[in-house]
Amino acid sequence: xxxxxxxxxxxxxxxxxxxxxxxxxxxxxxxxxxxxxxxxxxxxxxxxxxxxxxxxxxxxxxxxxxxxxxxxxxxxxxxxxxxxxxxxxxxxxxxxxxxxxxxxxxxxxxxxxxxxxxxxxxxxxxxxxxxxxxxxxxxxxxxxxxxxxxxxxxxxxxxxxxxxxxxxxxxxxxxxxxxxxxxxxxxxxxxxxxxxxxxxxxxxxxxxxxxxxxxxxxxxxxxxxxxxxxxxxxxxxxxxxxxxxxxxxxxxxxxxxxxxxxxxxxxxxxxxxxxxxxxxxxxxxxxxxxxxxxxxxxxxxxxxxxxxxxxxxxxxxxxxxxxxxxxxxxxxxxxxxxxxxxxxxxx
Amino acid sequence: xxxxxxxxxxxxxxxxxxxxxxxxxxxxxxxxxxxxxxxxxxxxxxxxxxxxxxxxxxxxxxxxxxxxxxxxxxxxxxxxxxxxxxxxxxxxxxxxxxxxxxxxxxxxxxxxxxxxxxxxxxxxxxxxxxxxxxxxxxxxxxxxxxxxxxxxxxxxxxxxxxxxxxxxxxxxxxxxxxxxxxxxxxxxxxxxxxxxxxxxxxxxxxxxxxxxxxxxxxxxxxxxxxxxxxxxxxxxxxxxxxxxxxxxxxxxxxxxxxxxxxxxxxxxxxxxxxxxxxxxxxxxxxxxxxxxxxxxxxxxxxxxxxxxxxxxxxxxxxxxxxxxxxxxxxxxxxxxxxxxxxxxxxx
Numbered sequence: 117x118x119x120x121x122x123x124x125x126x127x128x129x130x131x132x133x134x135x136x137x138x139x140x141x142x143x144x145x146x147x148x149x150x151x152x153x154x155x156x157x158x159x160x161x162x163x164x165x166x167x168x169x170x171x172x173x174x175x176x177x178x179x180x181x182x183x184x185x186x187x188x189x190x191x192x193x194x195x196x197x198x199x200x201x202x203x204x205x206x207x208x209x210x211x212x213x214x215x216x217x218x219x220x221x222x223x224x225x226x227x228x229x230x231x232x233x234x235x236x237x238x239x240x241x242x243x244x245x246x247x248x249x250x251x252x253x254x255x256x257x258x259x260x261x262x263x264x265x266x267x268x269x270x271x272x273x274x275x276x277x278x279x280x281x282x283x284x285x286x287x288x289x290x291x292x293x294x295x296x297x298x299x300x301x302x303x304x305x306x307x308x309x310x311x312x313x314x315x316x317x318x319x320x321x322x323x324x325x326x327x328x329x330x331x332x333x334x335x336x337x338x339x340x341x342x343x344x345x346x347x348x349x350x351x352x353x354x355x356x357x358x359x360x361x362x363x364x365x366x367x368x369x370x371x372x373x374x375x376x377x378x379x380x381x382x383x384x385x386x387x388x389x390x391x392x393x394x395x396x397x398x399x400x401x402x403x404x405x406x407x408x409x410x411x412x413x414x415x416x417x418x419x420x421x422x423x424x425x426x427x428x429x430x431x432x433x434x435x436x437x438x439x440x441x442x443x444x445x446x447x448x449x450x451x452x453x454x455x456x457x458x459x460x461x462x463x
Numbered sequence: 464x465x466x467x468x469x470x471x472x473x474x475x476x477x478x479x480x481x482x483x484x485x486x487x488x489x490x491x492x493x494x495x496x497x498x499x500x501x502x503x504x505x506x507x508x509x510x511x512x513x514x515x516x517x518x519x520x521x522x523x524x525x526x527x528x529x530x531x532x533x534x535x536x537x538x539x540x541x542x543x544x545x546x547x548x549x550x551x552x553x554x555x556x557x558x559x560x561x562x563x564x565x566x567x568x569x570x571x572x573x574x575x576x577x578x579x580x581x582x583x584x585x586x587x588x589x590x591x592x593x594x595x596x597x598x599x600x601x602x603x604x605x606x607x608x609x610x611x612x613x614x615x616x617x618x619x620x621x622x623x624x625x626x627x628x629x630x631x632x633x634x635x636x637x638x639x640x641x642x643x644x645x646x647x648x649x650x651x652x653x654x655x656x657x658x659x660x661x662x663x664x665x666x667x668x669x670x671x672x673x674x675x676x677x678x679x680x681x682x683x684x685x686x687x688x689x690x691x692x693x694x695x696x697x698x699x700x701x702x703x704x705x706x707x708x709x710x711x712x713x714x715x716x717x718x719x720x721x722x723x724x725x726x727x728x729x730x731x732x733x734x735x736x737x738x739x740x741x742x743x744x745x746x747x748x749x750x751x752x753x754x755x756x757x758x759x760x761x762x763x764x765x766x767x768x769x770x771x772x773x774x775x776x777x778x779x780x781x782x783x784x785x786x787x788x789x790x791x792x793x794x795x796x797x798x799x800x801x802x803x804x805x806x807x808x809x810x
Contacts, residue, residue, distance in 0.1 A: 151621075154627065154631070155620065209556070209579055210575050212575070227631070228557050228575075229557040232557045233620055240620065247609070250606070262594070266590055269583075269587050270587060270591075273580055273584045277500075277580050281500055281501040283576070
């Protein structure tokens with residue numbers, strides 16, 4: 117994979133790391149200690165593993181780029197990362213996944229009972245962070261941030277329900293737009309749209325025009341999710357930290373899969389429909405390997421990779437326009453260049 | 464089972480039914496319709512099955528007994544019932560239960576992926592109801608209700624974590640106080656304490672003394688949970704609607720179990736520890752039946768039933784005192800007599 121702007125990427129990576137560390141330190145400090153055992157100390161598990169802190173960085177950078185005070189947005193950035201970790205735990209419960217960020221998932225290590233409790237407690241901590249905003253942002257702005265969090269949760273749950281429904285009903289005639297709609301709800305909303313909205317709300321202290329980065333977030337989130345799908349298919353475990361081809365084991369309808377189903381031969385399609393109609397437990401490793409090889413050899417991975425690149429360009433153009441009226445700062449540059457980092461990352 | 468006051472019970476049942484119907488109608492009306500399939504229509508599933516609506520009734524009756532406007536508390540009563548249903552779904556995911564209110568559980572019928580989504584969406588609907596309180600109660604009171612909801616969620620999650628931890632670690636030396644502490648967190652808080660607090664907050668419009676019914680709620684919740692445990696052990700399926708002896712299959716540490724472990728012979732104790740150390744899947748039906756028979760024949764069920772009766776009396780005395788300064792109304796009478804209904808119900 118070539119990097120268009122190694123210099124730009126390293127600037128992206130350095131601000132990303134800075135905001136991640138700032139958020140993570142606060143996040144870990146805010147987790148209660150003590151009894152009962154098997155609850156609070158396990159909330160630390162996922163956040164303590166290596167991560168990018170992307171969502172927090174988007175929130176803080178948007179706030180800073182608009183001239184806001186990063187310190188005032190930190191609480192909300194922590195809440196966003198906590199909500200993200202709660203989603204990951206629930207995802208692992210739903211999918212029966214074994215690995216997350218290079219180590220055992222909570223349900224795999226502690227069982228469903230513990231994992232669901234820890235997921236719910238992580239989400240509750242996120243909400244409590246947003247309640248504490250009352251003292252930092254005042255009641256009206258704190259309420260607005262809370263309200264947008266619920267909207268984010270709604271969108272994410274609807275996106276999850278769409279994806280789970282496709283698997284359950286063995287949907288085999290999906291088109292690109294179906295994927296993009298699902299992806300906007302399942303990924304873009306909580307990964308990009310909501311963090312940007314919150315950053316803007318806190319910087320500007322008003323609800324007017326706080327949605328003007330939604331298109332940016334939408335493209336950025338799609339580019340991010342597609343790259344995530346590609347890494348799941350082709351990545352190295354040592355970098356990616358999740359089961360390789362886990363999406364195929366689970367029957368997830370990625371853009372690559374949709375592209376392949378549309379362009380493959382009738383025989384291949386029949387074989388794919390049969391494969392996708394099975395449950396996870398019924399799938400054989402040889403089948404998963406066959407599908408993976410076909411997705412790559414058919415050229416669909418390359419086609420979709422080019423699609424992600426175009427989405428990154430769209431996101432970049434949106435950022436240039438949406439932030440045209442604010443001074444050139446490293447936060448603004450981060451937001452403009454982030455899309456390319458998204459599609460070039462290998463973890 | 465004898466009923467001390469059939470007349471009182473029927474008054475309790477009639478107000479319970481009235482408030483349940485009021486809340487349920489509003490609850491079902493407020494569930495979104497439409498896409499995506501497999502999400503919103505499934506939120507209706509558990510609330511549409513036969514239930515007592517106990518938590519909503521406690522909230523509305525407390526509000527009314529204190530001279531408040533029931534219409535203003537209805538939103539919060541709906542939220543309380545929604546949160547309860549979300550807990551039930553998550554419980555069924557955690558326990559792998561097959562039956563709830565006489566029909567298949569969501570995870571048994573639709574799988575973990577769908578069930579977790581529906582549980583989360585049910586909880587989100589509860590939170591959105593509380594956000595809508597802003598227009599009914601004003602921002603300050605709406606905030607206070609929301610805040611107490613988060614406290615309720617915290618207590619409930621901690622209670623769940625205690626119970627799950629006992630099972631995971633095969634705790635065999637528990638004493639009554641351990642059970643009561645767990646029970647207060649896991650059951651009393653969201654079933655009784657929180658509903659009474661919210662009713663008081665809304666009736667009085669202030670946070671002062673809104674916790675003065677906590678002791679009532681604590682005793683009432685314990686009486687309720689113990690009766691639930693007894694019904695699980697000795698009830699008829701046609702009335703109870705859950706797998707009979709499901710608690711034993713899951714290894715739950717009920718008060719009956721704790722009483723038996725303390726009073727049984729060393730041989731029986733050894734057999735019990737071995738039984739409890741197994742996982743659900745490892746337990747044989749003959750073992751479950753043996754434990755169930757021993758709990759009943761040993762007299763422990765009767766001892767615990769008498770304990771529940773005493774808790775109901777304590778709760779009644781607390782209600783008499785806590786509501787001594789308000790006029791005699793049917794809501795006040797309901798709150799005072801409810802404890803006896805709790806321990807005499809057969810479903």
